[in-house]
Amino acid sequence: GESVGLHLPTLSVQEGDNSIINCAYSNSASDYFIWYKQESGKGPQFIIDIRSNMDKRQGQRVTVLLNKTVKHLSLQIAATQPGDSAVYFCAESPGGNKLVFGAGTILRVKS
């Protein structure tokens, strides 16, 4: 079946350090992946996406890495700030436009 899972439910990092959030996906047919950030009481906010024909994509302070061989996705946040504290979801598109979300990782940034 379709499932996207995360290895670590909670990640605590010191302000200024780099954060790495990992995600495993199960559907090898998925061709598109997105990372979302969700703050308490708000909707998911698009962070960065990557298509299956790429293995790395960079944005502002964020990098997404895709390893199709082991069906693994990661989000790297450079110089983590208190405002980065949120729940982070990876999502995959197995086809047909719908997204399959993982359970989420809580990122806590310590000042």
Added chain:
Amino acid sequence: NAGVMQNPRHLVRRRGQEARLRCSPMKGHSHVYWYRQLPEEGLKFMVYLQKENIIDESGMPKERFSAEFPKEGPSILRIQQVVRGDSAAYFCASSPGTGQYEQYFGPGTRLTVT
């Protein structure tokens, strides 16, 4: 440039009543998606619509739930005869069109069934 709009933001219904949730997509977006989120869980896909068409409703419960996206006006998610298990946050997302997969989410409607 307004984002995805949802209303109401909070909705309280008693068991057996009907809930109607509205979603206006981003300007220029013709594709709408509804997701449900239970506390401390990820979002679960419910339905994908284009104007006047349901494209994929594989995530919709078979009974009591329906969705529409009319030619004019917002998309509506309708839940009839609500039960306590329907209590959740319901999010709407929109995307520009086929082949452009990025979905932008609204702030959600938090439904509480008492």
